[in-house]
Amino acid sequence: MLKFDEQKQLDSVNGALALRSRIEEIVDAICAEGYKNICWLGIGGTWASALQAEVHMKEKSAIELFSENAAEYVTTGNKRVGKGTIVILSSVTGSTIEMVEGVKKAQADGAKVFGFIDKAEAELAKMVDYVISYPANEQLKFFMVADRFMKNAGEFEDYDEYYAEMDAHLAQGLVDVEKAADAFGAAYAEKHCNDKLHYFVGAGNQYGSTYSYAMCYWEEQHWLRTKSIHSAEFFHGMLEVIDKDTPVTVFVGEDSQRRLSERVAAFLPKVCANYTIIDTKDYPIKGISEKYRGSISHLISHAVTQRIDAHIEKINCHPMEIRRYYRQFDY
Amino acid sequence: MLKFDEQKQLDSVNGALALRSRIEEIVDAICAEGYKNICWLGIGGTWASALQAEVHMKEKSAIELFSENAAEYVTTGNKRVGKGTIVILSSVTGSTIEMVEGVKKAQADGAKVFGFIDKAEAELAKMVDYVISYPANEQLKFFMVADRFMKNAGEFEDYDEYYAEMDAHLAQGLVDVEKAADAFGAAYAEKHCNDKLHYFVGAGNQYGSTYSYAMCYWEEQHWLRTKSIHSAEFFHGMLEVIDKDTPVTVFVGEDSQRRLSERVAAFLPKVCANYTIIDTKDYPIKGISEKYRGSISHLISHAVTQRIDAHIEKINCHPMEIRRYYRQFDY
Known part of the structure; x- marks a missing residue:
């Protein structure tokens, strides 16, 4: 791999x-x-x-x-x-x-x-x-x-139980996600490596990672143009510019805001034929309880995007380390 | 007009x-x-x-x-x-x-x-x-x-003085800004009405208006693609996708975050030949003190973008009232 x-x-x-x-x-x-x-x-x-x-x-x-x-x-x-x-x-x-x-x-x-x-x-x-x-x-x-x-503060009763699961299973689980996602990552990279503008949508703890995946990975490291938007906000303006060919990826996590992203995922097929849903639910992690998955959804989707990145980097012959402007001169 | x-x-x-x-x-x-x-x-x-x-x-x-x-x-x-x-x-x-x-x-x-x-x-x-x-x-x-x-809360000592100026001069001042900005708005609309992706950058109270101008006006009402970004964040990823031809508009306001946008405005000429700076300082308002302009910068830039919108709507033969999807069907 x-x-x-x-x-x-x-x-x-x-x-x-x-x-x-x-x-x-x-x-x-x-x-x-x-x-x-x-x-x-x-x-x-x-x-x-x-x-x-x-x-x-x-x-x-x-x-x-x-x-x-x-x-x-x-x-x-x-x-x-x-x-x-x-x-x-x-x-x-x-x-x-x-x-x-x-x-x-x-x-x-x-x-x-x-x-x-x-x-x-x-x-x-x-x-x-x-x-x-x-x-x-x-x-x-x-x-x-x-x-x-x-x-x-008395707000996390099962802290010990939660971390016992994390300590025992998280590292291996994330490695397993990467392995499971590699073929998907390769196909996705092949399809989207030349996108002129790719839309990324996410909510909950996936919003931060959606924002940073778009900006710190695609823009900064792949030099590919993106827009990221919160799933809730998608319906208040951005939806109007989506058509059949617009590349859109929705990150669906498992925390309390899951349904905000599910709504986008349900909307897209009606108006777009170039969308991708990355649903963390598709990547089980052995040993980690259902109820705790919301808190690690962003780590699961990150494991998936790691695979996309590895393939885009190779296909585009664009080393992720290089910067055009950042810290290259005074500004 | x-x-x-x-x-x-x-x-x-x-x-x-x-x-x-x-x-x-x-x-x-x-x-x-x-x-x-x-x-x-x-x-x-x-x-x-x-x-x-x-x-x-x-x-x-x-x-x-x-x-x-x-x-x-x-x-x-x-x-x-x-x-x-x-x-x-x-x-x-x-x-x-x-x-x-x-x-x-x-x-x-x-x-x-x-x-x-x-x-x-x-x-x-x-x-x-x-x-x-x-x-x-x-x-x-x-x-x-x-x-x-x-x-x-005792945090706004000159409240009365501030609102005396607003009551007396704001309405006329904003009308004057629109008049002063109309020729600019027409030229800008002519130049950018077909942009495939336009970047909008702003900070302070201009950030909300930058975000909403991009999404609620260009995307929702003109059906033109955009990305909006906070001026501070521009330097942490997005700058890498700017080249000579990339259309970028920076809204420079007069509140405490002015210098964050000035930094973007100073950077752009080095790497881009298709940028626009909309600086509220270029639009004086009679009767409103210098020290109060920070609090109304977003109203001034809105008066400027009103002129852009009027012209884009006409040039693109795209009535701003129409929606492709929003509230058109269940989703």
Whole structure:
């Protein structure tokens, strides 16, 4: 299988899950001390992850929480961020300017910052109040933090049961999804590698991944044009530009917003002959209970899109590492 | 001038501004009674307006406030919405299903709802706790509510001075902007009426209007394809698909996020020869102080896009009233 190292992926996910004891220490200490609200801070792909953490928590939490785009926070500010605010963020490089400025401002405003900074030696890693350095698995890290806050607030009764299943089965399950999705990924890549404009639609914790898949993968890494839209919003304008030939992909997840995407999936066949439904339900994961699948739907669809990406990269002879403009010159 | 009735527009804006005494009565009564937080509820275009109200308030307010997409609220819920929550919304038809369901849920959750329902006889108008029925001017209505809440919270000292200027000069000022922008609108429409994909970029209170201009005007009313993106996010993926011929329009406003859009405006000439900058600064309004222009930037850019729309509609022989799918059949 193209660009696929099973052991490496198992190790990567299991290593991320193993961060949980450290995450619990940090969150438990914060909770013991008391806090006012939680701010998920990000930009670009990390902002998309912040949106996922936010919608994930909304499923069950009454904690005051919100996501903030770092650039907006730095310019407009947010007066809810101050003493008692816990800012949570992730950064691969630890050098993204909006994030560095955002952390400075948050701390100046009185907040404490908990950062997942992949590079331990980065500026950001030294600035934040709590740091964990471990590569990739951003959503998983965020959700572990979110879940611990909710458990401590009495909002996640079966936390231990949930994580027992994740620890035992998630890594292998996601590897199995990739294997199951590879043929689909190859066919999809073949069909859509030259699309002039591809529409991606999703809801719930799939919205963040839909937004980031469109922008951080197709636009940034494949240089293919896209528009992403929330499934609910699709029906309030965007539907009018869909015709028989328009390429549209809907990500259908299994959280509370599933029916918003199902509605799009049911609408499309009436007006379009070039749509794809990626339904996480088509990818069972052994050992993980039905009731927990909503919280990992975005990881399942990500495993599917990984296969698409590997094939598009090869077909289009376009290495995903190269950038036309990003960090290539001053702007 | 095409599709332009000066007196009607003056009356429309002045009539909206005249709602302020009624708005003040309602908001003052709510504040006297006490409230916990404010939720701006919307879907599609009204959700875009909710985002504008949210970012407008963030400029100066420490009140707990957030915007909610009605469909997301109905499915996922929001545990911060309950007793003490004031939900504010606007609906032209008063029959949009997500909004009707959203109001039912909010009230069941214990919240009070303040609705601007254009049609006084609509279902929604009877359901909400406080209602004002007056056509159009959604943003203006929302901002008047936001401003009153902020004034009552001691966050808007020069409220009276601000509204004295608005009452005296806004309506005429926006009419003057339309007149000043008409030749530009015609040339822009001529150039872009056949675009296969047009990118719209904006920030601050221009982001909601950018999102809604792309989706509710070009997609829904002109059947032209678009992507809208926040100016801050533009640099985290989308920039890679811009080349010499890509049509991009940047809305540059005058609120705290101005510099985020200025950055895009400065970047584009380096890689693109088909961009347009619509800077509200190019449209002075007599009688309105410099320091207040940030709060009306989105109204100025809307006056400019009104001129574009009038010309695109004519050139493309596509009446803006017609819908291909929306409310045409069950879906």
